[in-house]
Amino acid sequence: MKYELGILGTGTMGTAILGRIVEEKKLSPANIALFDINRDKVLAFQKDGFHVASDAQEIADNCSVVLFSVKPQHFRSITQTVKFSEKNTILSIMAGVKIDTLRRALNYPCPIVRVMPNMPCKIGKGVCGVKFSEVDPVVQTKVNDWLSSCGGIVPIEENCFDAVTSVSGSGPAYIYMFIDGLIKGGMEGGLTYDQSKKLAIETMIGTAESYRNSTEPLSELVEKVCSKGGTTIEAVNIYREKDLEGIIVEGINACRKRSEELSKE
Ligand SMILES: NC(=O)c1ccc[n+]([C@@H]2O[C@H](COP(=O)([O-])OP(=O)(O)OC[C@H]3O[C@@H](n4cnc5c(N)ncnc54)[C@H](OP(=O)(O)O)[C@@H]3O)[C@@H](O)[C@H]2O)c1
Incomplete structure (x- = not known):
């Protein structure tokens, strides 16, 4: 050839x-x-x-x-x-x-x-x-x-390709939404867009990199960042109350189902 x-x-x-x-x-x-x-x-x-x-x-x-x-x-x-x-x-x-x-x-x-x-x-x-x-x-x-x-x-x-689509194929859209929230939250506190963007992105990348080779359960890692009576726990409590993790899983399930439907068409 x-x-x-x-x-x-x-x-x-x-x-x-x-x-x-x-x-x-x-x-x-x-x-x-x-x-x-x-x-x-x-x-x-x-x-x-x-x-x-x-x-x-x-x-x-x-x-x-x-x-x-x-x-x-x-x-x-x-x-x-x-x-x-x-x-x-x-x-x-x-x-x-x-x-x-x-x-x-x-x-x-x-x-x-x-x-x-x-x-x-x-x-x-x-x-x-x-x-x-x-x-x-x-x-x-x-x-x-x-x-x-x-x-x-x-x-x-092959029977897991729809799941791959729902996590990594479509994942960049979800991550963009999370970054958007971090940037907007920072700006509400008085940061400029550029400052907040840099802080948000480095935090996303650094956290993902730290977790790459970690074997610790994620729930324990969350606890480690939340000191008692401190600041982080205030945000985490709201995310838990509103079931942030459940919302993310619900979205991924909806994406996977649509991918399954399209595979049949
Ligand atoms: N984009 C993503 O993030 C992503 C992620 C995962 C998988 N994919 C998969 O990657 C594939 C391509 O997606 P894409 O976003 O790159 O699409 P795209 O930008 O539309 O590129 C497809 C190209 O193929 C051309 N084309 C159409 N019919 C053709 C034919 N018969 N022979 C040769 N060329 C032809 C199109 O020309 P015209 O524009 O003139 O039609 C276009 O230039 C899709 O099957 C998609 O499922 C994409």
Whole structure:
């Protein structure tokens, strides 16, 4: 095969992954071919040394691993017109498209990697839930290496992909809301937006980093920050009274249910 990686769909997520793989020097642009029905969008990459294919069939014919980074509702327009072969490993980031559904649409016993990335992959600080199906171990190692340039990798059984969507795929929206609350609260106390933003973000990152390798229960860590008769407990009491944790879980459950519904459509 002429190219190691072919990308079908150079939109937000396709280019985020592409950007990281090249930035981390996992592959050079000369090893990557791109196709998008939006010609202007994909031609913009030509000057950087990527090969721009004239159609999706050229990607299937010349690329070992083919990334499907089109919207879920668009993949059949590819599988109905393009002939893939045993030489192609399919890498899919399409939300709600099950491995079996994709394999049936492709109509050959193809190796498939299903991945659920998230938005921070764009800066290499994201996380991907990954499931390999019938993929050669050498190709698995290669794909894991590429994906590691986007952030963490968590191997997931396929029946848990909706849960992955509800925690990490959609998670950036919930975290943005929490940061928004922290910033606004700080500003109510007289901080400027910039001061409050810096304090909020460093607190979020620092707390998450401290917890990364901790084995202490979170409830005990909360207690450690709350000294008796102190300040933190005043806020924590309100969050407990209003069941902040319950609200977060309720939202995640609603998100997961919607993801399950979309997977059936
Ligand atoms: N964005 C996220 O945060 C995120 C997170 C996790 C997973 N995903 C998954 O990533 C996939 C891509 O999402 P996105 O946000 O990157 O979408 P996007 O920005 O719309 O990118 C998709 C690109 O594919 C093009 N396209 C449509 N039909 C095509 C075809 N038949 N052949 C080649 N290219 C075609 C689109 O062109 P037009 O614009 O002209 O239609 C567009 O440029 C989705 O399946 C989504 O579920 C996204």
